[in-house]
Structures are given as structure tokens and as C-alpha cells.
Amino acid sequence: MTAPLSEIRIRKPETASAPSSGSLSESGGVSLGPLSSGNPSPAAKISEVRRFLLARGNSAFADSAFRGLMMTCAVSIFAIVGLIATELVIQSQMSWHKFGLPFFFKFNVDPDTKLPLFWDPVNGVFYALPFLYGTLVSSLVALLIAVPLAIGVAIFVTEMCPGFLRGPLSFMTELLAAIPSVVYGLWAIFVLVPLLREHVNPIFIAIFNAPVIVKLFGWTGLVGDDGLFGGVNLGLGLLAAGVILAIMILPIIASLTREVMSAVPNSQREAALALGATRWEMIRVAVLRNARIGIVGSIILGLGRALGETMAVAMVIGNTAEIHKSLLSTGHSMASVIANEFSEATSDLHRGALIEIGLALFLVTILVNGFARLLVWAVTRGTPARVN
Amino acid sequence: MKPATQRNRTRSTVRMLVDHLATALAVLATILVVAPLVAIFVYLLFKGASSLNLAFFFEIPKPVGESGGGMANAIVGSGVLLGVASLIGVPIGIGGGIFLAEFGRGTRLANAVRFTADVLNGVPSIVMGIAIYSLIVFNQGHFSALAGGVALGIMMIPTVTRTTEEMLLMVPHAIREAALGLGVPNWRSVLSITLKTASPGVITGCMLAFARVAGETAPLLFTALGNQFMSVNLNRPIQALPLQIYLFAISPYDDQHRLAWAGALVLIALIVIAVSLVRYVASRGILKGAS
Numbered sequence: 001m002t003a004p005l006s007e008i009r010i011r012k013p014e015t016a017s018a019p020s021s022g023s024l025s026e027s028g029g030v031s032l033g034p035l036s037s038g039n040p041s042p043a044a045k046i047s048e049v050r051r052f053l054l055a056r057g058n059s060a061f062a063d064s065a066f067r068g069l070m071m072t073c074a075v076s077i078f079a080i081v082g083l084i085a086t087e088l089v090i091q092s093q094m095s096w097h098k099f100g101l102p103f104f105f106k107f108n109v110d111p112d113t114k115l116p117l118f119w120d121p122v123n124g125v126f127y128a129l130p131f132l133y134g135t136l137v138s139s140l141v142a143l144l145i146a147v148p149l150a151i152g153v154a155i156f157v158t159e160m161c162p163g164f165l166r167g168p169l170s171f172m173t174e175l176l177a178a179i180p181s182v183v184y185g186l187w188a189i190f191v192l193v194p195l196l197r198e199h200v201n202p203i204f205i206a207i208f209n210a211p212v213i214v215k216l217f218g219w220t221g222l223v224g225d226d227g228l229f230g231g232v233n234l235g236l237g238l239l240a241a242g243v244i245l246a247i248m249i250l251p252i253i254a255s256l257t258r259e260v261m262s263a264v265p266n267s268q269r270e271a272a273l274a275l276g277a278t279r280w281e282m283i284r285v286a287v288l289r290n291a292r293i294g295i296v297g298s299i300i301l302g303l304g305r306a307l308g309e310t311m312a313v314a315m316v317i318g319n320t321a322e323i324h325k326s327l328l329s330t331g332h333s334m335a336s337v338i339a340n341e342f343s344e345a346t347s348d349l350h351r352g353a354l355i356e357i358g359l360a361l362f363l364v365t366i367l368v369n370g371f372a373r374l375l376v377w378a379v380t381r382g383t384p385a386r387v388n
Numbered sequence: 389m390k391p392a393t394q395r396n397r398t399r400s401t402v403r404m405l406v407d408h409l410a411t412a413l414a415v416l417a418t419i420l421v422v423a424p425l426v427a428i429f430v431y432l433l434f435k436g437a438s439s440l441n442l443a444f445f446f447e448i449p450k451p452v453g454e455s456g457g458g459m460a461n462a463i464v465g466s467g468v469l470l471g472v473a474s475l476i477g478v479p480i481g482i483g484g485g486i487f488l489a490e491f492g493r494g495t496r497l498a499n500a501v502r503f504t505a506d507v508l509n510g511v512p513s514i515v516m517g518i519a520i521y522s523l524i525v526f527n528q529g530h531f532s533a534l535a536g537g538v539a540l541g542i543m544m545i546p547t548v549t550r551t552t553e554e555m556l557l558m559v560p561h562a563i564r565e566a567a568l569g570l571g572v573p574n575w576r577s578v579l580s581i582t583l584k585t586a587s588p589g590v591i592t593g594c595m596l597a598f599a600r601v602a603g604e605t606a607p608l609l610f611t612a613l614g615n616q617f618m619s620v621n622l623n624r625p626i627q628a629l630p631l632q633i634y635l636f637a638i639s640p641y642d643d644q645h646r647l648a649w650a651g652a653l654v655l656i657a658l659i660v661i662a663v664s665l666v667r668y669v670a671s672r673g674i675l676k677g678a679s
Contacts, residue, residue, distance in 0.1 A: 058573075178599065315637060342518075366511065
């Protein structure tokens with residue numbers, strides 16, 4: 001490999017030595033040693049071209065300055081991450097000192113109603129458990145809905161699709177990924193929530209709360225009026241948040257799964273078909289099995305997006321800082337509580353508690369995203385895996 | 389025990405049925421995925437177009453109870469915020485991309501930068517908003533358009549860096565070597581020759597980041613805060629289109645709901661145009677578009 005061009009310097013010429021018998025005989029060849037011979041006479045020996053080039057100079061300084069500037073721009077990404085982390089840690093100090101680690105799992109009990117009380121800005125009591133619960137439940141519901149659908153779409157587009165459909169379908173998936181969160185939330189408030197409230201939830205309620213089911217499965221605690229679909233059917237709540245999150249993470253999982261499935265070499269597919277597999281068996285054995293690490297990575301990436309999604313969730317989750325078993329109940333997620341309460345935070349402690357939640361969210365998403373990217377890279381061998 | 393041929397025949401039938409079932413499920417999944425998208429678009433068009441008129445683009449929101457009004461302040465505010473964001477995000481992003489593609493190829497630093505950029509892309513935008521709040525708003529003592537622009541700008545940097553790097557990697561070596569062989573300094577060759585060749589791709593990468601940031605609301609909630617009136621002052625709160633949509637969507641008034649739909653339609657139209665342009669330029673190839 002030749003040296004990078006910025007490192008090549010135009011050397012000053014060896015001052016031509018007047019041929020002296022001593023050096024010739026000693027070295028046994030033409031000697032160019034500049035110090036060993038007699039008086040040098042450079043002016044007559046340097047060519048016009050070389051003199052011109054020497055006077056012109058080289059671009060070494062400009063090149064290294066440019067390189068330094070570009071490196072600064074690239075390193076700024078590290079600076080941004082560091083900046084975010086520092087600011088979050090500094091601003092959440094107040095809440096951290098007051099509540100410590102139990103911030104994330106303790107709770108008080110309301111003396112009047114004997115119910116657990118988590119988040120009380122009036123009395124300065126802040127415990128974050130309901131937000132963790134809301135985030136986890138809505139993300140879990142989203143994954144349960146989105147993963148089978150996304151893998152189904154990926155399989156269809158990669159293996160089963162007629163050629164003319166492939167372009168429009170991938171365009172549509174890309175468009176789904178590009179729609180802003182507020183538009184999803186707007187659509188969810190006015191279309192999805194009434195749909196759930198009037199058509200979908202009654203089906204689940206009828207199934208889960210039917211007396212015969214309650215008698216058979218009541219011991220699980222998941223059926224009946226205090227089970228998974230008990231309580232008031234508002235339409236808003238954890239289930240609605242889960243559904244809209246599912247729609248939002250679908251394109252990410254689908255496009256990444258498609259990418260890892262395309263990376264499986266055709267020889268694997270042909271080998272399976274040559275052994276007499278049906279098309280589904282070929283997909284299962286040759287493609288899915290080879291791509292499963294990447295598929296897991298794309299699922300985790302979708303989870304990372306679902307954890308941090310703010311606006312659509314804030315619009316449909318109902319915004320109550322409580323924990324209920326039912327999926328029809330309203331709740332809060334970590335991102336939505338920050339969005340709702342931050343600009344009206346009543347005290348420094350309130351704001352500090354919200355920033356501490358933000359810090360937790362930051363750490364969790366960095367871990368989840370980092371792990372997922374590593375998995376996807378392991379499969380696609382380091383080629384850039386662009387999600388946007 | 390049935391003879392082997394009969395067992396195999398049954399098994400083959402079952403396998404064929406399973407194959408057909410799998411195909412049916414995959415088609416069903418695709419329909420279920422495409423349906424919400426079509427539903428969203430159709431509903432947007434239907435609801436948004438009916439309330440989209442000239443007043444929407446030129447008037448500021450009217451008080452509750454009065455009909456009419458528009459989102460002019462939000463559109464202008466979005467323009468200001470995106471202008472500030474592009475001033476910050478595009479140069480730094482392109483610089484980072486140049487470093488990754490030209491100077492850092494294969495080095496560990498470049499791999500670390502690439503990985504961190506991808507991870508930063510996944511950080512929730514509201515966390516960026518909190519960081520900029522503590523950095524700028526808290527110290528200045530007031531909300532401002534500048535803070536909102538900075539928040540959006542640093543969200544653009546990872547996307548622009550990665551797309552610039554990808555586009556620059558596609559420029560063939562021959563072009564670089566020809567320039568260097570003619571005595572053009574390295575920095576000049578990168579800027580005027582390599583970057584220029586890749587410029588359609590780089591510009592579409594910037595457009596992609598632009599379209600993504602145009603729809604972001606969460607970081608603006610407590611940096612730019614929002615403003616009921618028209619303002620272009622960088623030191624005062626400013627309204628933005630997605631922010632206005634959010635505020636109108638959660639309000640209890642029908643008039644504001646209609647305006648929210650119209651605003652959403654405008655926002656989606658902008659993003660669809662950007663995404664389609666990106667795909668078109670990408671499909672034309674990098675050298676065909678070189679000036």
C-alpha cells in the first residue's frame with residue numbers, strides 16, 4: 001500500500017557531490033553522500049522543475065488542518081453522547097440524593113384509600129414504578145403484535161412476492177417508517193381508539209370475562225373483571241398504546257429482517273430445494289435458521305424504538321400514574337410522563353425526578369440499541385445497516 | 389402400520405398443506421401491514437383536504453369559539469427551526485461523513501464513530517430535548533427558538549454522517565487518484581472532486597435527515613415551547629408545525645381538530661415528497677447525476 005498522499009513530502013535533493021576519488025573508491029559505487037565529498041554546488045544541479053515545485057511548497061499543512069477539522073466533526077458525535085449523559089446526570093442529582101435507587105421500585109400508601117401512591121407532585125413524593133410498568137407493558141404488547149406481522153411481511157417480500165410488487169411494497173414500508181409520531185397519535189386518537197372501544201375491546205371482554213371462562217381459568221388471575229380485560233372500556237389505555245406502537249415499529253423490524261434474509265446466500269436456498277423441500281420448508285430451514293441472529297437483532301431494535309416513543313403514546317395512553325393489571329386501563333410511560341409534565345413541573349424536585357426518568361430511559365435505550373446493532377452487524381458483516 | 393408409500397403420501401400432502409398455509413399467512417400479514425398505512429393516508433386526505441384552504445397558510449390560530457384561522461405561525465416557525473437545525477447539523481454531519489469515508493477507513497476510531505452514530509439515532513428525541521433544556525434553556529432562563537433549533541440540529545448529525553459516508557464510499561477510486569495525480573492537494577480533491585461527485589447522494593441524505601427532523605415534536609416541547617403568535621425571533625419561544633398539531637389534537641374543540649388534520653396533511657405531504665425524491669435520486673445512481 002502506498003503511503004497516504006498527505007505524508008509524501010518533496011525531499012530536498014541530496015546536494016550533488018563533486019566526484020571525488022576518495023568516495024568513489026571507498027564505497028565502490030557512485031556516492032551521493034552529501035557530507036562526505038567536497039564543495040556542493042546546489043544551484044547549478046537542481047532542475048527548473050524541482051526548484052519550481054520547492055518554491056510552490058506542498059499542501060501538508062492544509063491537508064492536516066483539513067483532516068483535523070473532519071476528525072473534529074466525527075468526534076463531535078462522542079461529544080454529543082457525553083454531553084447528554086453529563087447534563088442528565090447533573091440535573092437529576094437532587095432527585096437522586098433524595099430518593100436513591102428505591103426511586104424505581106418503592107411506593108407509598110395513600111392513608112385515605114389504602115391504595116399505592118407513586119407520583120405525588122403536590123406532596124413532593126416521586127416514585128417511578130408506574131412508568132416502568134407502562135413502558136414495559138405497552139412495548140411488550142407492541143412486540144407481540146408487530147413481530148409476527150413484520151416477519152410475515154419480510155418473508156412475503158423476499159421469497160414469495162411477484163417481482164412487480166416488490167418495489168411498491170418496500171416503498172410503502174419505508175413510508176410507514178417516515179410518518180412522524182404526532183400524525184400516528186392524531187390518527188390513533190380519532191380513528192384507532194374509537195375502533196378499539198367499539199369493535200375490538202368488546203370481543204376481548206366477551207371472551208375473557210365470559211362466566212364459563214372465568215369459572216375455568218379464574219385461578220390464573222387473568223380473566224374476569226380484575227383480569228387482563230377488566231375494568232372500564234375507555235378505548236384509551238395500555239392496549240391502544242401497544243397497538244399504535246406496533247404499527248410504528250413494524251417497518252423497522254420488517255426492513256431489517258428483509259435485509260438479513262437477503263444476506264443469506266442463494267446456495268443455501270438451492271440446497272434445500274434440491275433436497276426436495278417445499279417452499280415453506282426451504283424458508284424455515286435455509287433462510288430463517290441462518291438469519292435468526294439478525295432477526296433477533298432487528299426485534300431488539302424495534303423494542304428500542306418502542307421504549308423511547310413519546311408523542312403517539314402520550315396521546316393515547318391516558319396519562320395516569322397508576323398500576324393496574326388490566327390492559328384496558330390507562331397508564332403512563334417513561335417518555336410520556338416527561339412529555340406531559342416537564343414544562344409545567346412545579347418544583348426543582350419534580351423536574352429533577354423527571355430528568356432522572358429521562359436518564360434511565362437514555363441508559364436503557366443505549367444498551368438495547370447497542371446490543372441490537374451488534375447483533376445485526378454480526379450477520380450483515382459490518383455493512384451499514386440503515387434503518388431510517 | 390400403513391405401508392411406507394402410503395405414509396409418505398400422507399406426509400407429502402401434509403407438507404403441501406402447510407406450505408399453502410404459510411403462504412396464506414404471509415399474504416395476510418402483508419395485507420394487515422399495508423392496511424393501516426392506506427387507512428392513515430386515506431383518512432388524512434379525506435379529513436385534511438376538506439379543511440385545507442388558503443387561510444390555513446396565511447393566518448395564525450384564532451381564539452377558541454371563532455371559526456377559521458390557520459397555522460401560518462407554525463409553518464414559519466418550523467422553517468426557522470429547521471433552518472437553524474440545518475446550519476448546525478449539515479456541516480458537522482458532512483464533515484463526519486468525510487472523515488469516515490476518506491481519512492478513517494478501517495480504523496478503530498471510524499468504527500467507533502459509526503457505531504455511536506447508529507446508537508445515537510436510537511436515543512429518544514425527548515432525551516435530547518432534556519439535555520438541550522439543561523444546557524441552553526436553563527442557563528439562559530427562557531425558552532427560545534435557538535434551543536429548539538440546536539436540539540433538532542444535533543438529531544440530524546448522526547443521520548447525515550452515515551448517509552454521507554455511504555455516498556462517498558460509492559465514488560470510484562479512479563476519480564480520486566486522477567485528481568491527486570494531477571497535483572490537486574488532498575483537501576481540495578476531497579471537497580471539489582469527491583464530494584462534488586457524490587453530491588446528489590449527499591444532498592438526498594441531508595433531505596432524509598431534514599424530513600425526519602421536520603416531524604419531531606418531543607424535543608421542542610420544552611425548548612421552543614410554542615407560541616400562539618407569529619414570531620421569528622431566535623430568542624423567544626416559537627411555534628412548530630408538529631407541535632401545533634399535537635396541541636390541537638389533544639384540545640377539546642372541533643375547529644382545532646380540523647386544523648390539526650390539515651396540518652398533518654401538510655406535514656405528510658412534505659415527508660412523502662422528500663422520501664420519493666430520495667428514492668428517485670438513489671435509483672438514478674450516483675454518477676449519472678454528477679454535474
